[in-house]
Amino acid sequence: MRDKRVSVLALQETHLSESHLADLERLYSRLLIINSAHENATSTAGVAIVINKDHITNLDRVKSWEIVPGRALAVQLEWKDQVITFLAVYGPNDKSNSEALWSDIASWWEDNRLEVPGIDVLLGDFNLVEDEIDRAPVRTASVDEAKPALRTLCEKLKVSDGWQNWNPGRLEWTWRRPNSFERSRIDRIYLSETWMGDSRDWSTGHELGGTDHYLVTACLTNHLSPEVGKGRWAMPNGVTEDQKYKDQLKPVAQKLRREAEELQTRPRSSSRNIQHLLESFKDSSASLARQRGKVMGSKAKREIADLNKKRVSVQNDESIDVEEKAAKVQEIESSIEEQQAKQSRQQSDSSKTSNWVFDDANTKYFHRLNKDHKPRDTLKSLKKPGDGAPEWETHSPGMAKVARDFYERLQTVDTNVDDDARNEALDEALNHSNWL
Numbered sequence: 001m002r003d004k005r006v007s008v009l010a011l012q013e014t015h016l017s018e019s020h021l022a023d024l025e026r027l028y029s030r031l032l033i034i035n036s037a038h039e040n041a042t043s044t045a046g047v048a049i050v051i052n053k054d055h056i057t058n059l060d061r062v063k064s065w066e067i068v069p070g071r072a073l074a075v076q077l078e079w080k081d082q083v084i085t086f087l088a089v090y091g092p093n094d095k096s097n098s099e100a101l102w103s104d105i106a107s108w109w110e111d112n113r114l115e116v117p118g119i120d121v122l123l124g125d126f127n128l129v130e131d132e133i134d135r136a137p138v139r140t141a142s143v144d145e146a147k148p149a150l151r152t153l154c155e156k157l158k159v160s161d162g163w164q165n166w167n168p169g170r171l172e173w174t175w176r177r178p179n180s181f182e183r184s185r186i187d188r189i190y191l192s193e194t195w196m197g198d199s200r201d202w203s204t205g206h207e208l209g210g211t212d213h214y215l216v217t218a219c220l221t222n223h224l225s226p227e228v229g230k231g232r233w234a235m236p237n238g239v240t241e242d243q244k245y246k247d248q249l250k251p252v253a254q255k256l257r258r259e260a261e262e263l264q265t266r267p268r269s270s271s272r273n274i275q276h277l278l279e280s281f282k283d284s285s286a287s288l289a290r291q292r293g294k295v296m297g298s299k300a301k302r303e304i305a306d307l308n309k310k311r312v313s314v315q316n317d318e319s320i321d322v323e324e325k326a327a328k329v330q331e332i333e334s335s336i337e338e339q340q341a342k343q344s345r346q347q348s349d350s351s352k353t354s355n356w357v358f359d360d361a362n363t364k365y366f367h368r369l370n371k372d373h374k375p376r377d378t379l380k381s382l383k384k385p386g387d388g389a390p391e392w393e394t395h396s397p398g399m400a401k402v403a404r405d406f407y408e409r410l411q412t413v414d415t416n417v418d419d420d421a422r423n424e425a426l427d428e429a430l431n432h433s434n435w436l
Contacts, residue, residue: 001031004205006217007055008077011123012090014046021228030054032062038070046122047090065116067108071101074116080380082224084195087119087157089192091127091143098128098146101155109156119157121220122190125175125213126150130161134185136173136228136322159190162218163202171315172204174214175178176333181326187216198223206308206336226380227396245292249285256281300343307336419435 001009016024016035020042024033030053038045053059063076071092075083078152089105092098109116128143128150129135135144154160163172163185174187191199201219219384239245259277266272311332314325358365381392382402393399 001050001052002054004217005055007052007079008086009050009052010086010088010123011048011050012046012088013049015042015044016046016048017041032056032059033062034062034073034075036066036069036071036073039072042096045090047071047073047088049075049086050074051075065108065112068101068104068227072105072108074119076116080225080378081223084120084220085118086121086123089122089124089126091125093127093143095143095146098143099113099149102146102149106153106156118192119159119190120195122154122157122159123188123216125187127186129184129186133171134173136183136326138146138322154190157190157192159192160196162189162191162199163204163216165191165196165259166199166202172312173315173329174204174216175211178212181323181330183326183329187213189216189218191218195220206333206340225378226394226399228378229396233286236293239289239293242292242296245289248288248292252281252284252288300339300346304336304339304343307332307339311336344414 014035016037021033022037025031032051032053033048034051035046043211049064051059051062056079058078061078066072067074067087070090072087072089074087078084087105089101092101109119127143128146130144131149132138132140135141172185173183174185176183183417198221199218199219201217203217205215205217256277260274263272263274263277301361310360311329314320314328314332316374317325319345320328354365359369360366380400381394382399384391384393384402385405393402
């Protein structure tokens with residue numbers, strides 16, 4: 001959740017007891033875990049919604065409803081000025097129990113519509129597909145016969161499959177049977193019509209190690225939020241310490257020195273001065289740093305990205321039959337998992353080393369590690385100066401200009417004082433200080 005900047009995560013088949021849940025909350029204090037356990041918690045079912053405290057404020061206003069223990073859990077939270085209700089599910093893998101679950105959820109919602117007016121996001125492991133194409137080899141499993149009950153629920157909640165809406169005709173799987181060519185898209189995210197248009201970046205990732213499921217993600221955006229950029233770029237420490245970068249930067253720095261020395265023998269002009277020379281040097285050094293950073297970037301990340309592109313290409317190649325396609329995808333996925341495992345080990349070793357060196361020491365690392373990180377709310381607008389009806393600036397560069405102009409005007413407040421009044425005030429202050 002930290003690396004991928006995930007705000008809300010739905011988990012299925014959690015098998016969490018009360019003691020396990022307490023341990024997780026102690027180890028991961030930046031996460032709020034809301035769990036619904038089955039009556040036989042440690043051996044079957046279990047569903048949870050995990051909230052990233054670094055992203056979501058107003059945690060004291062989070063509400064939850066356990067609809068079907070271990071199978072369906074609803075959570076409502078406030079995000080900016082909007083209220084979003086999530087419904088996480090874990091569908092049974094047999095027809096009768098699956099039909100019963102969807103019917104029970106529909107009945108619960110009918111009985112609680114005053115408290116829960118609507119479901120914005122329905123997500124989880126449904127253990128069934130709505131279309132045959134979402135299974136490989138293409139077939140209809142017995143549990144898929146429960147899809148009329150699921151469709152009835154979706155119609156009542158007025159939600160639809162987000163991936164299918166934004167990627168019509170594109171083939172993607174979210175589950176695989178180990179040591180087999182069997183694949184399916186049983187993990188899905190359904191959105192209400194309101195949020196469907198504000199969703200983007202739909203993806204299925206292979207970040208989950210040790211499981212036969214893939215991580216399905218989507219980004220929900222607030223159309224009322226101002227445009228926010230990537231922030232100020234900073235030169236990575238690894239680049240500044242790299243000898244090859246230093247070798248590339250050396251002739252650029254020598255050129256700056258020569259031109260700066262030449263300025264002493266020439267008259268200064270608006271187009272040739274030390275400020276322009278420094279600006280040119282900074283631009284050149286930053287450009288070299290970016291180029292070197294791309295070369296130094298994680299080789300594993302580049303290989304994983306290339307393998308994912310190859311996987312998507314194979315999955316959607318209509319010239320390959322399903323069994324051959326599944327076999328090729330399985331081979332690619334094995335390579336992806338090897339690279340991810342290697343990357344995870346490197347990150348773990350680096351974290352352990354930093355903790356061993358800097359823990360319990362008076363260092364930035366130690367203080368940052370134990371600091372309470374409070375999420376920051378984004379200013380959505382600033383009032384433009386002027387009389388009459390208020391006008392609001394919502395574009396980030398415009399908001400920055402409004403704030404800058406305001407503070408610049410503050411510098412001129414009470415500065416128009418006549419000389420006589422100023423001299424009188426100075427004399428009074430100096431006379432008052434004679435006793436010191």
